[in-house]
Amino acid sequence: MALILERLYLLSSPRNAIIRNTRSEAGRELIFSFGLPSLSLPSCIASQYGKRRRLYFTTQLHVNSFLHWTCDANDAVNITLVQPDEQKLKTVSSFHPQFTYPIFGDDERIFGYKGLIIRLRFAAHDLRPQLHISYDEKFKPVEDIAAVDIPKTLKPWIPEDAFVTLPDYEKAVLEDKAAKDFKPPGKLVHCYVSRNRNFEIWAGSLADPEVRRLLDRAQIFVSLFIEAGTPLATDDPEWTLQRWTVYFVYEIVKPPTPTASKYSIVGYATTYRWWHYRRDRTQVPVVKNDPFPSGPEIHPSQLPSRLRIAQFLILPPHQNSGHGRHLYTAIHSACVQDPSVVELTVEDPNEAFDVLRDSADYHILRPEFIKHEVNINPDPYEAHSRNQRPRRVPTAALIPVKLLHDIRTSYKIDSTQFAHILEMFLLSQIPLKNRHAGGANMSRLLIKKHRAEDPNERRYYWWRMLTKQRLYKRSKDILIQLDLDERIQKLEETVSNVEEGYEVLLKEFSEREEKLKARGVVESPAATVSDDASAGPSGTSRDQRVKRKFTVEDDEDKVEEEDTAKRTKV
Secondary structure, three states, rough: OOOHHHHHHHHOOOOHHHHHHHHHHHHHHHHHHOOOOOOOOOOOHHHHHHOOOOOOOOOOHHHHHHEEEEEEEHEEEEEEEEEOOOOOOOEEEEEEOOOOOHOOOOOOEEEEEEEEEEEEEEOOOOOOOOEEEEOOOOOOHHHHHHHHHHHHHOOOOOOHHOOOOHHHHHHHHHOOOOHHHOOOOOEEEEEEEEEEEEEEEEEEEOOOOHHHHHHHHHHHHHHHHHOOOOOOOOOHHHHOOOOEEEEEEEEEEEOOOOOOOOOEEEEEEEEEEEOOEEEEEEEOOOOOOOOOOOOOOOOHHHHOOEEEEEEEEHHHHHOOOOOOHHOOOOOOOOOOOOOOEEEEEOOOOHHHHHHHHHHHHHHHHHHHHHOOOOOOOOOOHHHHOOOOOOOOOHHHOOHHHHHHHHHHHHEEEEEHHHHHHHHHHHOOOOOOHHHHHHHHHHOHHHHHHHHOOOOOHHHHHHHHHHHHHHHHHHHHHHHHOOOOHHHHHHHHHHHHHHHHHHHHHHHHHHHHHHHHHHHOOOOHHHHHHHHHHHHOOOOHHHOHHHHHHHOOHHHHHHHHHOOOOOOOOO
């Protein structure tokens, strides 16, 4: 956008060096001035070259009016799910994308139209797409400056069958005889009821042509709703496609016509198997003289692997309704039931998904922790050594390490994620009055440490030490570069931020449990997650979640990041 505007007022000249400097200065001034009500030519250009070189725009086209030919791509793009009705298509839901920068550039602006509407229609059951573009007025080309070619821009992002006329698309959807018998590809893995509406989750291999066709139609949602998301390559060899599993969430609706489908898309997720090296220590290595030893054929699905969630999306009309928790629980259940899967991981989750994942895993593991009475031992030392200064954290004496390892491996949860859930649970076992959130005397705790009279105060002290130990191991390369005093300060700040994030979630869990008890409802792991989240859109939980990354800020960065970096991510 800035380049197009710049070329409208730059002058042509054989003096390349001067023009390069002028172009650079003009570009910087233009970018700085873009979006203001008034935009004028840089004075250096107007005075030096205005009389000797012609401008790239005519006198009828002023730069001020030029801004009216640009529009916000997020507002222009409209996504609509449709169903066939008696005479025409019926709109099920309509919504705008979260962002469009992968398609239309970082500024998310479209040049060359007034009153632009880019409508992406999808059949609610099989996502049959159709692109329809309408506008009030289109910019007439001036020299080599023309309006954005929208069909050409969108062609790499949507299937070829989307470029049909609206009458042909309406006819195809209205007369689709196969819609009545449509079933999502794959197999049914989970059913649930939410707000008196029925939903189903189907799972299928990406090697299945029907799964692949449906996913190809949904790929553009990745670029519109998942931050830094990349559409999958569905033309890989079959053995590679077999590593991928796609989960589709559908609502069971009343068909508007006898020939319409009863399924309406809600969201989807993709997972893939990541090979995990696991040495078999029961076998003794044997030397074989055969240079090409033959053995049984090994299928990739039989190899030990980590299951990784790559994409996870609930469409905006269905967010904050609990569908994300059911989808995550279905994926976790499939992971636990598969003997070849070692653990479940997530590829680059955002903060909203972190909340959903923490909530689901906490309610999955909490009954197991309670069953085995997992808690911090307030007296890890013998009586004669209690007054001595500890040289290291006695982890094995504080918590049942072997038991916790067995629980983690049986539920196949990633070690870092398991540590977060364990810390959250151990914190919940300490009375609120003995925690910082409940007004605990932190100064006295720093003096007394593990010699405090109250066992719960000692538990809280050791909880902070265990958390510091994990944070130090995870960020050792950064922390060893700091002075000892600054290192201690950074750890204290980070532990406090982690605890603050846990307290927010624990408070939310407690309030929900009280509401369920008052209503006489028995909660289950799939029904206790407080909020629905997807890998793209953010919710209210985004601002409450403690960020998981240990950072050390330079003095020059503090002013710039003061307003955005609210909590340390660990």
